[in-house]
Amino acid sequence: QVQLQESGPGLVKPSGTLSLTCAVSGYSISSSAFWGWVRQPPGKVLEWIGEISHGGTPNYNPSLKSRVTISLDRSKNEFSLELRSVTAADTAVYYCVRSPGWYYLDLWGRGTLVTVSS
Amino acid sequence: QSALTQPPSVSGSPGQSVTISCTGTSSDVGTDNRVSWYQQPPGTAPKVIIYEVTKRPSGVPDRFSGSKSGYTASLTISGLQAEDEADYYCSSYRSSTYVFGTGTKVTVL
Numbered sequence: 001q002v003q004l005q006e007s008g009p010g011l012v013k014p015s016g017t018l019s020l021t022c023a024v025s026g027y028s029i030s031s032s033a034f035w036g037w038v039r040q041p042p043g044k045v046l047e048w049i050g051e052i053s054h055g056g057t058p059n060y061n062p063s064l065k066s067r068v069t070i071s072l073d074r075s076k077n078e079f080s081l082e083l084r085s086v087t088a089a090d091t092a093v094y095y096c097v098r099s100p101g102w103y104y105l106d107l108w109g110r111g112t113l114v115t116v117s118s
Numbered sequence: 119q120s121a122l123t124q125p126p127s128v129s130g131s132p133g134q135s136v137t138i139s140c141t142g143t144s145s146d147v148g149t150d151n152r153v154s155w156y157q158q159p160p161g162t163a164p165k166v167i168i169y170e171v172t173k174r175p176s177g178v179p180d181r182f183s184g185s186k187s188g189y190t191a192s193l194t195i196s197g198l199q200a201e202d203e204a205d206y207y208c209s210s211y212r213s214s215t216y217v218f219g220t221g222t223k224v225t226v227l
Contacts, residue, residue, distance in 0.1 A: 038164075038216075045121060046156075046164065046207055048216035061215055095163055103211040104154035104169035111163050 002026040004096045004109035012090075012116050018083040022096030022109060029072055030054055034099040035079045037070065039092040040111075047092075051099065052079060086116045122147065122208055122219040129225040130198045138222045140191040140208030152211040153191040155184060159204040168193060200226050 008020035022035070029035055036051030050060035052070045060068050069082040083090060094114055098107040123141040130136040140147065140155075147153055151171045156164035166175055168184035171191060181196045191210075195202055203226045208219035 045221045046209075046218040048218065059214055062213075102170060103152040103216075104166055104209070105156075105164075105216070106166055106169070106175065108163040108165065 002098070002107055004098065004107055006094060006096050006109045006112040008112060008114070010113060010115060012086055012114060013118055014087055014116055016086055016116075018081070018086050018090060018094075018114055018116070020081045020094055020096075020112065020114070021078050022080070024077050024079070024098075027098075029077055029079060030074055032101065034101060035070075035072070036097050036099065036105070037081045038095045038097055038105070038108075039090075040095070041089075041092040044092075049081065049083075049094075051097075088116050090114070091116045120217075122210060122217060124206075124208060124219040124222045126220070127223045127225065129227055130195075131227045132198055132200060134198050135194060135196045136198060136224060137195075138193045138206055138208075138224070140193070140219050142189050142191075142210055142217075143212075144189060146210035146212035146217055147186065147191050147208075148189040149210075149212075151186075153184070153186060154209045155182075155191075155193045156207045156209065157202075157204050158207065159201075164207065195224070198224075198226055202226060 005023045034051045037049040052058045067084045093111040095111045096109040097105040153171045155168040158164040172184045
């Protein structure tokens, strides 16, 4: 059974960097798939942040592209999100996700709430 | 990146059918079969229930069905059950970016 689990700080200061990791179990991140992040501000709708292919090619939402980096750690079977220069508008539940490559997201982590506040 | 348009809410009694629409453009919903639907019960993560417009993942009840006409996709829940009460989001793919719908809250009366 493939599972995704997010981890990282639940509180980040304004202008700081949000860093999250997604541990993947039951499937190698080097196998065919795309690994990504989606966020949901409290009471609001879903927003796709970006993804990285199993080969390491990233693809980001243009609205966040200047602040986002997604990377793979094959040795740990994990992938990570870095979002720089955060503001209160970045407060959200962050989900890590998998896409099998046909324009849908077939697996989601349970999500982790990140609050941006001083 | 503008969101796809969904009705804010729909409701129905147990056993009834409800349909949720998802309106986009020629660049997303109107392109190929790039439409999926996600169910999000309160306090939980979304889960895919329909992909490629009409396909159901293993384990999803067949009372959930999808369709598309032009730039509007639809999700129909037939034989509504109490456990179907949740938020539902459509999604498509535009210019190498996933775009989600505005979300629809389904209430079982």
